[in-house]
Each structure stands twice: as structure tokens, then as C-alpha cells.
Amino acid sequence: MKKRTRVVKIGNIKIGGKNPIAIQGMVKTAIKNKTLALKEITSLFETGSDIVRFAVKDSEDVQAVKYIRKRINSPLVADIHFDYRLALMCIKNGIDKIRLNPGNIQQEFQIRQVALLAKKSNVPIRIGVNSGSLAKSSLIKNKASLMVKSALGYIRILEKNNFKDIVVSLKAEDVNTTIEAYRKFSRKCNYPLHLGVTATGSLVSAIVKSSIGIGVLLSEGIGDTFRVSMTGASTDEIEVAKKILSSLSLRNFGPEVISCPTCGRCSVNLGIVVEKLEKILSKKKERFLRPGMKIAVMGCEVNGPGEASSADLGVAFGNNGAILFRDGVIVKRIKKEDVLTILTKELEKYYET
Numbered sequence: 001m002k003k004r005t006r007v008v009k010i011g012n013i014k015i016g017g018k019n020p021i022a023i024q025g026m027v028k029t030a031i032k033n034k035t036l037a038l039k040e041i042t043s044l045f046e047t048g049s050d051i052v053r054f055a056v057k058d059s060e061d062v063q064a065v066k067y068i069r070k071r072i073n074s075p076l077v078a079d080i081h082f083d084y085r086l087a088l089m090c091i092k093n094g095i096d097k098i099r100l101n102p103g104n105i106q107q108e109f110q111i112r113q114v115a116l117l118a119k120k121s122n123v124p125i126r127i128g129v130n131s132g133s134l135a136k137s138s139l140i141k142n143k144a145s146l147m148v149k150s151a152l153g154y155i156r157i158l159e160k161n162n163f164k165d166i167v168v169s170l171k172a173e174d175v176n177t178t179i180e181a182y183r184k185f186s187r188k189c190n191y192p193l194h195l196g197v198t199a200t201g202s203l204v205s206a207i208v209k210s211s212i213g214i215g216v217l218l219s220e221g222i223g224d225t226f227r228v229s230m231t232g233a234s235t236d237e238i239e240v241a242k243k244i245l246s247s248l249s250l251r252n253f254g255p256e257v258i259s260c261p262t263c264g265r266c267s268v269n270l271g272i273v274v275e276k277l278e279k280i281l282s283k284k285k286e287r288f289l290r291p292g293m294k295i296a297v298m299g300c301e302v303n304g305p306g307e308a309s310s311a312d313l314g315v316a317f318g319n320n321g322a323i324l325f326r327d328g329v330i331v332k333r334i335k336k337e338d339v340l341t342i343l344t345k346e347l348e349k350y351y352e353t
């Protein structure tokens, strides 16, 4: 059961409350490279990001916000460190949300100025606590508690200025600390939470750390938005985020392919078949009528149909061809080279014409 949090509007979407858990993407290009940044933002939204954040480091980036805003209607977030005046300028240039780091924007009069303008402009503020930005003395122990304390201190200043459109994140590079911090905060407050594990490393390490950290919290009903962090392509972060949500049945992103890990019984290159099938599906997913559908691709006839009994449609390869099955039941025998064509034809029945 998802924890009921306060609803916050970010541009044209809402997070918190009963709203779907939103995926946030992060632009890796410096946005002063306007054309490249715009291309990356567009591809993040096309891949499935609901919200896109970028770093704003100086006045050139602030000017780029204006340029990007004119061309993108979807929710945009400016990530601000050190200089609160950049936040003020981004709000004036039409940004949908501001992220402030309590580790480096601490003066109360600065926070107050951002809160006042943000309130006037209906722009929410994320208090983005990051374990790496905590004071040195706090790095020794009780890191999670100190992260929560830092967020609560910031909340008090914002609330004192009658500002409540708050989102909070408590990211650490360590999975256990991250989980502990979010759990602790969630017991104290009902502001919506943006989840994430930070500095997770490259592909495999990032997928494992994010899936465990974010997945554990989401399965406990904690979290309203999240970002998968990865030293790699920004669109890969979105693909992983979608898989986390669909694996927990929290959102659907089209049909799911189930494939076996293969073993000595497998007589085809199953990886290539699965890759081709996923490509076919990704081109058509908007037209798909049954988003929760499962398609099984199994390496042998011995265990294939049985192992894929929960699938709606599938094939199991054998030495002399493959068998097609529906609802875990064998339908007919087909040639190996016809598998993708026949699966595509079968799938057409589940698409809008």
C-alpha cells in the first residue's frame, strides 16, 4: 500500500497522493550547449521520463533554460547548488521545479527569497539532501539520521515562510543508508519523496544498487518519484526505471518478454531472438491493447511451456523447430526461421488497427 503523501504539482503533472510514481531523468549534457541538451531532453521524454532535471551552474545555463522552456512543455527541473540567485532566475525563466541542496545553500535569507518567489510562481522546491554534501563531521556515523535532520531543518525554514510545495530526497551512495534515511523520514513527514541511490557506478552496479534501494522502498509504499543514477547513457536510466516499476506491478509499459537463461538444451541463439522481439515490441507499444501481457521465449521444448505457463503467448525452441503456445498450452509446431514472423502476426491481434 502506497503511503499517502501530500500532492505537489510539477508543471503539467502531479506527484504524491494517489498519483502514479513518476520517473525522473537527468540530462548529462551541460544545458548551455542548447541544441545538444534539447536533443537529450527530447529523447528522455520519448523514452518514458515523466520529469527531466538538469544542472544550472551559471548565467549561461540560466539563459538556456529560457530557450529550452520555449520548446518543451513537459516538466523541467533546475538543479541548483551554491548560488540561490540561479534558482530565482530559473523561476523567472519558467522552470517547473527547483532542487536546492541543503549542503551548500544554507543561509536562511537566501532560502527565504527562493521560497517567496517560488510560492508566487507555483513552483515546488525539492530539498535534495545528498550524503556527500553533509558536513565532514557527520560522515562518521548516524549518517541517515543526519540526512533526515538536514531535510527537517530546511522544511522548518520553508514552512516558516508559508511554503509547503515541498519534495524531499535523501540520497546516499550506500544502499542501506539510503533505505534507512527514507524510512526514517517517511515516519515523520508526509511530504512526497523523490527516491534515488547516488553515485552507483556503471551499468551492472547501477542497476543492482538502484533496483535494491529504490525497489525496497517502493515495495514498502515509500516514494513518489525516483531517478536511477548511472555512469552511462541517460536514456538507459529511464529503461531501468521503467523495469523497476513494471517488475513491482506499479506501472505498465507495454508487454513484457520472459525468456529463459538458456542451458545445454538450448539449440538457438536465444539472446538474438529476444533482442529482435523486444525491438518489434518497442516500436508498437503505444498501440498495444493489453499492457500487462507476457510473451515467453524459451530455449527448449522440455521445460519451455511449463516454465512459461503464466505467459499469454510464447515459443519454445527444440532441435527440429519450435512450438507456439498460448496461455501455456501448445498450439502448433513451427519452423525456427518463422518464429519472429509468426509471433509478430499473433501479436497483431493484440494491437489497435
Ligand code: SF4
Pocket: 260, 261, 262, 263, 264, 265, 266, 298, 299, 300, 301, 302, 303, 304, 307
Ligand atoms: S527452458 Fe530449456 S533451454 Fe531454457 S534454461 Fe530451461 S531447460 Fe534450459
